[in-house]
Each structure stands twice: as C-alpha cells, then as structure tokens.
Amino acid sequence: MSISRFSSILKLSFLSVVLAFTSNVSADPVKAAFVYIGPTGDHGWTFAHDEGVKYAKEKLGDDVIMTTIENVAENSDSERVITSLARKNDIVFTTSFGYMNPTVKVAKRYPDVKFEHATGYMLEDNLSVYSARFYEGRHVIGKIAGRMTKSNVIGYIASFPIPEVIRGINSAFLAAKSVNPDVQIKVVWVYTWYDPGKEADAANALIAQGADVLMQHTDSTAAMSVAEEKGIYAFGQASNMREWGPNAQLTGIINDWGPYYADRIAAVRDGTWTSSDTFAGVQQGMVKFAPMNNNMPTEVKNEAMQTIIDLSMGKVHPFTGPINKQDGSPWLAEGETPPNFPDLLTMDFYVEGIDSKYPN
Amino acid sequence: MIKLIPRVENSKAMILLSPLLALTLTAVSALIIFIFILDDIKVSSVFFTLFVLPLTDSYLFPELLVKAAPLMIIGLGLSIGFRAGIWNIGAEGQYVIGGIAGGAVGLYFYNVEGFWLLPLMALASIIGGMLYASIAAFLRIRYQVNEILVTLMLTYVAVLFLSAMLQGPLRNPAGFNFPESRIFHDSAMLPIIWEGTRLHIGFILAIILSLVAWFGIKKHMFGMQIKITGSAPRAAKFAGFNDNKTVLYSLLISGGLAGLAGFFEASGPAGQLTPGLPQFYGFTAIIVAFLARLHPIGIVFSSLLIALSYVGGEEVQIEYNLPSSITQIFQGMLLFYFLACDILIKYKVVLNKTKD
Numbered sequence: 001m002s003i004s005r006f007s008s009i010l011k012l013s014f015l016s017v018v019l020a021f022t023s024n025v026s027a028d029p030v031k032a033a034f035v036y037i038g039p040t041g042d043h044g045w046t047f048a049h050d051e052g053v054k055y056a057k058e059k060l061g062d063d064v065i066m067t068t069i070e071n072v073a074e075n076s077d078s079e080r081v082i083t084s085l086a087r088k089n090d091i092v093f094t095t096s097f098g099y100m101n102p103t104v105k106v107a108k109r110y111p112d113v114k115f116e117h118a119t120g121y122m123l124e125d126n127l128s129v130y131s132a133r134f135y136e137g138r139h140v141i142g143k144i145a146g147r148m149t150k151s152n153v154i155g156y157i158a159s160f161p162i163p164e165v166i167r168g169i170n171s172a173f174l175a176a177k178s179v180n181p182d183v184q185i186k187v188v189w190v191y192t193w194y195d196p197g198k199e200a201d202a203a204n205a206l207i208a209q210g211a212d213v214l215m216q217h218t219d220s221t222a223a224m225s226v227a228e229e230k231g232i233y234a235f236g237q238a239s240n241m242r243e244w245g246p247n248a249q250l251t252g253i254i255n256d257w258g259p260y261y262a263d264r265i266a267a268v269r270d271g272t273w274t275s276s277d278t279f280a281g282v283q284q285g286m287v288k289f290a291p292m293n294n295n296m297p298t299e300v301k302n303e304a305m306q307t308i309i310d311l312s313m314g315k316v317h318p319f320t321g322p323i324n325k326q327d328g329s330p331w332l333a334e335g336e337t338p339p340n341f342p343d344l345l346t347m348d349f350y351v352e353g354i355d356s357k358y359p360n
Numbered sequence: 361m362i363k364l365i366p367r368v369e370n371s372k373a374m375i376l377l378s379p380l381l382a383l384t385l386t387a388v389s390a391l392i393i394f395i396f397i398l399d400d401i402k403v404s405s406v407f408f409t410l411f412v413l414p415l416t417d418s419y420l421f422p423e424l425l426v427k428a429a430p431l432m433i434i435g436l437g438l439s440i441g442f443r444a445g446i447w448n449i450g451a452e453g454q455y456v457i458g459g460i461a462g463g464a465v466g467l468y469f470y471n472v473e474g475f476w477l478l479p480l481m482a483l484a485s486i487i488g489g490m491l492y493a494s495i496a497a498f499l500r501i502r503y504q505v506n507e508i509l510v511t512l513m514l515t516y517v518a519v520l521f522l523s524a525m526l527q528g529p530l531r532n533p534a535g536f537n538f539p540e541s542r543i544f545h546d547s548a549m550l551p552i553i554w555e556g557t558r559l560h561i562g563f564i565l566a567i568i569l570s571l572v573a574w575f576g577i578k579k580h581m582f583g584m585q586i587k588i589t590g591s592a593p594r595a596a597k598f599a600g601f602n603d604n605k606t607v608l609y610s611l612l613i614s615g616g617l618a619g620l621a622g623f624f625e626a627s628g629p630a631g632q633l634t635p636g637l638p639q640f641y642g643f644t645a646i647i648v649a650f651l652a653r654l655h656p657i658g659i660v661f662s663s664l665l666i667a668l669s670y671v672g673g674e675e676v677q678i679e680y681n682l683p684s685s686i687t688q689i690f691q692g693m694l695l696f697y698f699l700a701c702d703i704l705i706k707y708k709v710v711l712n713k714t715k716d
Contacts, residue, residue, distance in 0.1 A: 039684075069677050071684040075636030076629035079558070080423050080671070084678055087419070098636055101543060105631075121536050160635065161527060162538050191523060191635070348537035360527050 030060075030269045032261075033067040033085040035078065037096035037219075038194040040070055044219030044238040045193065048255040049095045049118075051239065055258025056265055064265050074098025079105060086110040091268050093261070094118065096193070097162060103127065114273050116264060119164060121345060125275055130260060133281030134164065135171035135344075137253030138215070139318035140289065140307050141235045142175025144250050145213040146183050147300045148233055149176075155206025156187045157199055157216040157223055161359045163347040165217045170351045171318040172215055177353060179303075186211055187356045196222035207232065213250075224248060240290040251304065252290035260286065279340060282311040319344075324352035364707040374705045379651060379658075382697035383665070387411065389693055398680070406680050410672040410690075420671055422557035426629055428667035430455070430621040432566040434645035435663055436573050437617030439654040441610035443577075444586035445593070448496070448611055450511025451618040452642025453518035454489040458619020459626040460518075460525055461488030463633040466548030466626075467530055467541055477547045482623055489619015490612045492518065497611040501604045507611065519638050530633055541633035550628045562624035566660075569617070573656040586610060618642060647695055666691065 034053055038046035050068065057066050067089065072081050078094075079102035085092045086106050091114040094103045100120035107115045107127040115127040123129060145154050154176060158165050169187060176183045186209050188202040199218050203226040206214060214234040216223045224241045227234035227248035234245055236252020260278070267273040280286040289308060292301045310316040321332030326349060331338075338344055350358050390410070394403045414420040434451045441448045448454075462485030469477055495514060499505035526539035535542070550560035577583035589596040589606045597603065621641060626633055648666055652658030673687030 033678075067678060068681070069674070069684075073636060073639060074634070075639045076558075076625065077427075077639065077670070077674075078636075079629065081674055081678070083419065084675065088678075097538065098634065101540075101632065101634075160523075160539060163536060191520075342536075346536045360524070 029062060030064045030091065030265050031067070031089040032056075032064055032265050032268075033089040033092045034069070035072050035081060035085065035092070035094045035096075035099060036068060036070040037072060037074060037098070038070065040068070042194055042219045043221045043241060043244070045255070046070065046095070046219060048238040049093075049257055052255075052257030052261045056261035059258075059262040060265055060269070063269050072099075076102070078102045082106045083109070086113045086115075090114065091116065091265060091273070093264075097164070114264075114268055123275055123277060128264070128276045128278070130276075130278040130280075131164070132255055132257075132286040133279060134253060134255070134287060135167040135318055136281040136311050137287045137289070138168045138171040139175045139311065139316075140304055141215060141251065141253060142172035143179050143307055144296070144300060144304050145172065145215065145233075145235075146176030146178070146180035147303070148250065148296070149180070149183060149213045151210045151212045152180065152182045152184060153210040153212065154183060154185045155203070155209070155211030155214045156185055157202045157206070157214065157218055158187050158189050159193050159218050160191060161189065161348075163345055166347045166350070167344060168215075168217050169354070170347070173354050174323065174351060175318065185354055185356065187354075189359050190218060192218065194219040196220040199223050200226050203227065221245075236290050242290060247293070247295060249290065249293060250296055251292050254288040254290055256286055256288045282308060283314055326350040326352055326354055326358065328352060361712045363710045363712050364703070365710050367706060367708050370705050374701075375653075378701035378705060379653075379662075379698060382694060382701050385697040386690065386693045389697075390690060393689075397682075402680060406676050406682070409676050409679055410686075411668070413675055414668050414671040419557070420675065422554050422559040424664065424667050424671045425563050426558050426560070427670055428663040429560075429563040429566045429628075430625055430641045431645050431648045431663035431666055432659055433562075433569060433621040433624070434614075434618045434641055435648035435652065435659045436566075436569055436656055437614035438645055439649040439652065439656065439659060440573065440577070440586060441614045442649055443590045443654050444606050444610050445590040446607055446610040446614075447508045448493065448511050448614045449508050449646070450493075450496070450513070450515040450642065451614060451645055452638055452640065453511065453515035454492045454615040454618035455622040455625075455642045456515075456518040456522050456638050457492040457622070458485035458489035458616075459622030459633065459637050460522055460530075461485050461619065462623030463541060463544070463626045464525075464530060466544050467633075469548070470542060471545050473545075473547045475547075478550065478627070481548060481627060482620060485619045485623030486616040487619070489615040489617070489622065491615075492619070493611040493615020494608070497608045500607050500611075507607070511611075515638075515642070522633070522637060523635055526633060526635060532632075539635055543632045544627060548627060549631060550624065558629045560624070560628040562621075562628055565624075570656045570660050577656065582609065618645075644691075647691065651695065651698055665694070669694070 036046040040046055040050040053066055072078050078099050082102055083106050093116045095118045097119045100122055103115055103117045104122050107124045111126055117129050119131045120129050156169055173185045186206055188205055190198045190202050199220050199222040203214055203223040207230055212232045214223050214227050216237045221241050221244040224234050224245040228245040233250050234248045236249050238255045240252050242249050317337040319338050321336035322334045323332045325331050394406055414424045462481040465481045465484045496507045496510040499510050500507045530541045532540055532542045550562055553559055553561055585601045648662045651662035669687050669690045676682050677684055
C-alpha cells in the first residue's frame with residue numbers, strides 16, 4: 001500500500017469519526033440510567049427518585065431515554081448491574097450509599113460514561129456525588145413534633161447508624177427540645193431501608209414505649225399506617241404519605257430530585273457536564289414539605305411555616321451552638337455552626353440530652 | 361378422587377431426565393407468562409435475554425460464574441449433611457461468620473504483602489464457619505436441640521454481629537463513619553483468572569471441591585456412613601456408625617464450606633466487608649442442593665442454573681423494564697416443577713372412580 005493511499009484512508013476515517021461525533025451531539029438522545037435500592041412503589045426514598053426521573057423525562061422529552069432498575073441490593077451484585085448499565089448509557093445515577101464503592105470501580109473502568117452517586121463521598125473525574133440536607137427537614141418536623149406531643153416522647157425509626165441518619169436524629173431532637181424542654185426521643189434501629197413488616201413492628205414498639213409522634217428514616221409507609229390506626233401523629237418520609245395517614249401525617253419531608261436530574265442530564269446533552277459535589281437543602285429546593293395537616297393548631301403551623309421560610313433564606317442553621325455531645329463534651333460554641341466536613345458528613349455521636357444509647 | 365400410589369420401581373432414566381423436564385416446563389411457563397404480559401415482538405427477545413444472553417455475552421458469562429461459585433460451595437457442604445438427614449438451614453450465618461473471620465485477618469495485616477495472606481484468610485474463614493456450625497452440633501448432640509432452629513436463629517445473630525463489627529473494630533477509619541471496612545489491599549484479594557472480569561480463583565476451587573466431594577462420597581467410608589444414616593438410621597446404628605460423629609462432621613463440613621464461601625465473596629467481588637455481605641446465598645444454596653438431588657456434580661449445574669436466573673433476571677429488568685420479581689418467579693417455578701416431577705417418578709396417579 002502506497003503512503004498516499006494510506007494517508008487518505010487515515011484522513012477519511014478521521015473525518016468519519018468527527019462526523020459521527022458531531023452527529024451524536026446533535027441528534028442522539030442522552031441515555032440515562034437509575035439504580036434504585038427499593039421498589040418504586042415504596043412511596044418513600046425510591047419513589048421520590050422515580051418522581052424525579054419522571055420530572056426530568058417530562059422536561060427533556062425526546063432528548064433523553066430513561067432506564068430504571070429497582071430492588072438492587074447493596075452488595076457485589078450492584079457492581080454487575082451498574083456495569084451492565086454503563087455499557088449502554090451515557091450517564092448512570094446510583095441512588096443509595098451502599099453503591100459507592102461499586103460505582104467508583106465501574107466509573108474507573110468506563111471513563112467516558114458519567115456517574116452520579118447519591119449520599120456518598122467519593123469523587124472521580126466522571127463521578128459526581130449529590131445529597132440533600134435532609135436534616136433541615138428534620139429541623140422543621142422536630143419543632144412540630146415538640147409542640148404536638150402530649151407524652152413528650154417522640155419515636156424515631158432509624159435504618160442504619162450512618163452520618164446521614166444520625167444528623168437527622170440530632171437535628172429533630174434539638175428542634176423539638178427548643179420548643180419543648182421536656183421532650184425525649186426514643187430510637188429503634190431496624191437495620192434495613194425497606195421492610196414494611198419490621199418498620200411496622202418498630203412503630204408499635206415505640207408506641208408501647210409511650211411515643212405519640214413518630215418519625216422515620218426508612219422508606220415504606222408502614223409506620224404511617226400504624227400511626228393512623230393508633231390515632232397518633234407521624235411525618236411523611238421522602239414523599240407525601242398523606243394517603244396512608246390522612247389524620248396522622250402532620251407534614252412530610254419531600255425529596256425533590258427532579259430539577260437536579262434534569263439539569264445533570266441536560267448537561268450531558270450539552271457537553272457541559274463536569275464532576276461536582278452537591279449538598280443542597282431547603283434553600284435550593286431539594287428538600288420540600290408536604291402540605292401541613294389542618295388538624296394542627298394554627299400557631300404550630302405558622303411556626304413551622306416561618307421555620308421553612310427562615311431555612312430557605314439561610315437565616316437559621318439547625319445546628320447552632322452551644323451544643324454538647326451526649327457525653328457532655330463540647331461540640332459547638334455559642335452561635336457556632338458546623339462545617340460540612342468533618343462535622344456533618346462524618347457525624348457519629350448523639351447530642352446532649354438524647355438518652356438512647358448510641359448504637360455500637 | 362385422585363390418589364397417589366407408590367411405584368414399585370422408579371425409572372432410572374426419568375430420575376436423570378427430570379431436572380431437564382422441569383427446566384423445559386419452567387421455560388414453557390415463562391414463555392406463556394411473557395406472551396400474556398408483553399407485546400408479541402418482545403417475547404422472543406426477552407426470552408433470549410433471560411436464558412441465552414448470560415451464556416453468550418462476554419461480560420455476563422464470567423459474571424454468571426462469579427455468582428455460581430458461592431452457591432456451588434455452600435450447596436456442596438449442605439448436600440453432605442442433607443444426605444445424612446442433618447438439616448443445616450443456617451449456612452447463611454456460617455457464611456457471614458466466615459466472611460468476617462477471613463476479612464478480619466486481611467484487615468489485621470492491612471497493607472502487608474505476602475503470598476501467605478490469602479491461605480491464612482481462607483483458613484480463618486473455614487475455622488470461623490466450622491466453629492459457628494459446631495454450636496448447633498454441640499446443642500444437638502448434648503441436648504438433642506433441633507439443628508434446624510439453632511442454625512436458622514444463629515443466622516440473625518451472625519448478621520447482627522457483622523453490623524456490630526462494622527460499627528466498631530472493622531470500620532474503615534477514613535470512611536466518614538459509614539459501617540464499612542477498608543477496601544482490601546491487593547494481597548488480600550483473590551487472584552482474577554479471567555482478565556478484565558471479576559471471575560476469581562474461587563470458581564476453580566469450587567469445581568475442584570465438587571470433584572473431591574464426588575470421590576469422597578463414592579469411595580470414603582464417611583460417604584457411606586452419611587448415606588446410610590440418612591436413609592436407614594437404624595441400620596446405621598446396627599452397623600456401628602456413630603450417630604454423633606455424623607452430626608458433628610456434617611455440620612463442620614457444611615459450616616466450613618459456607619465460611620469459605622463468605623471469604624470468597626468478601627475477598628472476591630465485594631473487596632471489602634459491608635453490611636451487604638449476606639445475600640441469601642446460604643438459603644438459595646438449599647434450592648441448589650435439592651435441584652441437584654444432593655449430587656456433587658449435579659450441584660455444579662444447578663448452581664449455574666440458579667446463577668443464570670439471577671443474571672438473566674437483572675438483564676431483562678434493565679432491557680425491558682420488567683419487575684425484579686421475575687427472578688423469584690423463575691426460581692420458584694423451577695423448584696415447583698422439579699418437586700412435581702419427583703412426585704410423579706415415585707408415585708403414579710390413579711383416578712379412583714368410587715368415592716372413599
């Protein structure tokens with residue numbers, strides 16, 4: 001083969017690559033995939049992500065093709081699922097903490113695919129992390145709970161003792177205590193994100209211990225149903241659970257992932273996606289609230305609304321000193337607020353006044 | 361009325377063919393379900409993705425083997441006890457303890473290089489699984505406590521122990537206080553035998569173990585002993601076989617192998633200890649053992665088949681947005697048809713005209 005012929009082939013193939021590339025950007029829809037830990041029908045965590053996916057699909061229309069896969073356990077199987085998705089998609093969202101290391105591994109093997117991991121802390125050039133300041137939501141429901149409890153016992157159904165969950169317990173307790181100094185919080189650890197049976201058992205156990213307001217950091221509506229049945233109060237988790245507790249649900253913390261998902265997928269479409277670290281709250285609209293129940297006294301409702309407004313304007317921080325740790329050692333000085341790292345992101349202690357034992 | 365009457369002689373050919381028959385019936389039923397819930401065009405491609413793609417795709421096939429390895433190892437151990445009528449239902453617990461023991465050794469020697477580390481971890485995991493199963497053996501031998509209950513309950517204890525370890529001594533000091541261990545260093549990771557995949561040496565060992573078990577059951581006295589103890593306990597007593605020894609050895613073997621599988625999982629595809637270590641391998645392996653009629657070579661195939669249902673099930677979920685329960689439905693049908701075939705091999709159906 002002569003040199004000139006070889007070079008013309010080279011040019012041609014180069015040209016076709018360029019053509020293929022440019023046509024890709026303009027015509028092909030972005031393929032986006034989502035890995036869910038629970039079923040979309042949990043009406044909690046996974047449901048909220050799925051709502052976000054639907055929102056993004058509606059917003060981006062034909063520019064995106066969505067794939068979702070539910071019930072992916074946080075074990076070595078998840079790496080296979082994430083890999084299968086990475087082979088066929090432009091961007092893969094993994095929506096639970098336990099997918100972190102598998103996502104990192106797959107991201108390294110597929111440098112051209114973008115990855116987004118919810119609630120973790122490992123970043124790569126093609127791997128973003130995103131999470132919401134759920135503890136801001138807990139601040140609001142904590143205040144409501146502190147006002148509404150008659151037994152002064154708040155029951156808390158907790159999943160795993162990870163920083164995100166601990167932040168929620170501390171935030172809710174501090175807020176409740178700020179309006180009701182006698183309030184106590186009882187925590188039951190169920191060591192699962194989604195198990196309606198266990199969650200209902202935990203709810204009943206807490207009620208037996210005197211709780212008349214329930215909070216949960218698990219994904220199903222089971223506790224809400226128990227609260228409705230027993231005539232006590234509870235808060236929706238991750239989505240509006242009104243349907244399961246028309247009288248019980250005072251309000252709910254709603255995770256609104258939709259705008260974030262639409263933005264990130266649009267960024268892939270436009271070629272502007274870069275790795276980022278997002279930790280957004282009420283101010284950015286990632287944490288929202290279900291409508292306040294009309295059975296709440298107006299003062300309580302107003303106080304909650306005011307708290308939401310203050311949070312959205314950045315006027316209050318749920319963790320504002322002075323705050324001591326459970327063992328009495330000082331954490332935050334008067335007027336001090338904690339940094340994201342290490343205090344918030346690695347939180348592994350209860351604040352002073354919680355009399356439950358920290359799980360070890 | 362329909363009556364089941366025991367057959368005088370069971371067809372040898374049918375005994376061998378019934379797993380295939382069960383598989384065919386499962387496939388046909390799956391097809392019928394797909395025809396009802398899917399558009400016509402999709403049926404064949406879903407079918408292909410579920411049953412064929414995992415065998416032909418260069419990424420999915422090694423993953424299938426990765427998934428089969430722990431099922432094979434645990435299934436082997438269980439089959440030995442099941443032959444003797446020793447029902448170790450809690451292999452999941454022994455698997456978890458084995459994973460913790462092996463992983464703890466690897467983490468203790470964190471960043472220490474050496475070829476000796478993996479064998480040491482393997483040994484720790486086997487001993488861990490054995491010791492854990494020996495609790496059930498002790499209670500059964502000493503106090504006649506039912507080993508089904510003990511092994512099953514100890515599974516929950518093992519899972520809680522794992523989460524306690526991950527909250528405490530084994531937690532990654534640089535891990536933002538999440539309950540996970542460090543990621544194992546290279547010397548504590550199983551060698552990969554297929555470049556670019558997660559297929560590790562544990563799969564080869566699982567095959568070797570199956571062959572060893574096959575010869576062991578055929579040639580070794582202990583094989584004879586468990587077989588007779590299981591099928592004719594009184595005869596075994598007259599033959600002078602020690603019942604307690606059978607209980608102890610059965611539980612030690614199944615516990616040790618389950619422990620080893622836990623280590624393979626931790627040092628293989630997982631690469632660290634996490635709360636996700638238990639994933640029902642210990643329970644699924646019971647299906648694996650029975651589908652194989654407790655035969656060691658049969659277990660190689662049945663574990664591959666069950667692994668196929670997992671991997672294929674995930675793929676149809678990804679490709680066609682089918683619900684994740686498709687895998688359970690498939691496994692359930694398989695076991696159902698298999699047991700139904702077995703009944704029909706052992707009994708014949710007689711239609712009784714007169715009412716009883």
